Structures are given as C-alpha cells and as structure tokens.
Amino acid sequence: MHSTRSWSHAPHGFPRLAAFALALLVALAASASASELIPSLGVTKPVSGGGDAQLYTGIALRDAIGPLLMGEIGVSYRSESRFNDQLKVRSWPVTASLYVTPVPVVYAGAGVGWYQTTFDYPASMPTLQDETKQQFGVHVGGGLQVPVGFTALDLNGRYVMMRDQQSRLVPEKFNPDFWTTSLGLAFKF
Numbered sequence: 656m657h658s659t660r661s662w663s664h665a666p667h668g669f670p671r672l673a674a675f676a677l678a679l680l681v682a683l684a685a686s687a688s689a690s691e692l693i694p695s696l697g698v699t700k701p702v703s704g705g706g707d708a709q710l711y712t713g714i715a716l717r718d719a720i721g722p723l724l725m726g727e728i729g730v731s732y733r734s735e736s737r738f739n740d741q742l743k744v745r746s747w748p749v750t751a752s753l754y755v756t757p758v759p760v761v762y763a764g765a766g767v768g769w770y771q772t773t774f775d776y777p778a779s780m781p782t783l784q785d786e787t788k789q790q791f792g793v794h795v796g797g798g799l800q801v802p803v804g805f806t807a808l809d810l811n812g813r814y815v816m817m818r819d820q821q822s823r824l825v826p827e828k829f830n831p832d833f834w835t836t837s838l839g840l841a842f843k844f
Contacts, residue, residue: 690844691717693809697837699733703830709735713837720753725762727752735833743775744831748815750794763797770817772831792817800841807841 693715700708713731720726729752734745752766770790776783796813817831 689719691807691841692844693717693839693841695731695809695811695837695839697811697835699735699833699835701735701737701830702832702834707736709733711835711837713839715839717754717841723756725754725756725764727754727766733833733835741777741780745773745775747771748792752794752796754797760800760802761797762800765793765795768792768794768815790817796835805843807843809839809841810837811839812836 695713695715697711697713698708699711711731711733713729715727715729717725717727727750729750730747731750732745732747734743736743748768748770750766750768752764754762754764756762768791770792771787772790773785773787775785792815794813794815796811798809798811800810801808813835815833815835
C-alpha cells in the first residue's frame with residue numbers, strides 16, 4: 656500500500672513557491688483599493704482517465720481594475736488519482752486571471768497558471784521513481800458572488816487546459832485537463 660506523504664515531503668521548490676505567492680498576495684493587498692481575500696474549498700474532476708472528484712483548497716486575491724474588470728491571483732493545492740489509483744497526481748498551481756464583471760455579482764474570464772506537479776507512483780512498483788515537473792496551463796471560467804453582510808459567498812467554476820502529460824504507466828500519455836468548482840468566502844478590505 657502506498658503511504659500518504661506529509662507536507663514535509665513536498666517538493667523542494669514548494670516552500671519557495673508558497674513564500675513567493677504569499678508575498679505577492681500581501682503586496683497586492685497593500686497596494687489595492689478595493690480588494691477581496693477569498694479562501695475556498697472545492698471539488699476537482701479530471702476530464703479523462705476515470706478519476707473520481709477530489710476536494711481541493713485555495714486562496715485568492717481579487718481587485719477591481721476598472722468599472723468592468725477584476726484581476727485575480729490565486730494559489731491552491733489539488734490531488735487526484737489516475738489509472739485505477741496507480742498514479743497519484745498532486746499539483747500546487749499559482750494562477751492569474753482577468754474577469755469581466757457585466758453586473759456586480761457575476762464574473763467570467765480567463766487566465767494562465769504555473770503548475771508544480773508531482774507524480775507519485777505506488778510503492779508496489781519500486782522501479783518507478785516519483786517525479787516533479789513544472790508546466791503552464793490556461794483556464795476559462797466564471798462565477799457568482801452573493802453579498803452576505805461585510806463578506807460575500809463566492810461560487811466559482813473553471814476548466815483548466817494543459818498539454819498532454821507523460822506517465823511511466825500504460826498508456827504513456829494522458830490528458831491532464833480538469834474541471835474545478837469551489838465555494839469561498841470573500842473578505843473585502
């Protein structure tokens with residue numbers, strides 16, 4: 656049975672990536688005039704490969720860029736199993752999005768992301784070594800934000816597109832595209 660790894664076994668680049676993303680979020684918050692900090696919990700589902708839906712977590716910072724535009728920078732953690740649990744894919748994406756807001760409660764747009772992805776193979780296959788790769792992806796999505804007092808509930812959906820991935824299992828290639836849906840709480844400041 657494959658053991659679950661703790662955060663202490665995260666790829667070596669992850670602490671630097673997390674520190675950079677946190678510093679970027681703080682810098683944006685300090686310079687922003689009408690910002691929102693949005694912690695969220697969501698569900699992610701691979702487009703192909705037969706994987707089940709999995710929970711993921713994230714945090715984003717949004718700011719109005721103009722009367723009809725919003726910018727967002729986000730960081731999240733997601734994990735999924737593929738090939739009948741023979742491959743566990745863990746990813747720490749850092750994303751940037753631009754949204755159009757035709758009305759204050761609805762938004763839609765697109766963006767890019769940098770994905771630090773770890774491929775964990777089962778311990779029953781000792782000849783296959785775990786590996787970590789970095790790659791870029793693009794996404795489209797949108798959401799709905801419902802005001803609740805000084806905060807707002809934020810329902811967000813997105814489709815993420817990335818290049819086909821190589822695996823050391825058969826089949827050797829797989830489509831890493833996935834859907835996400837999240838519910839967050841937007842704290843305005």
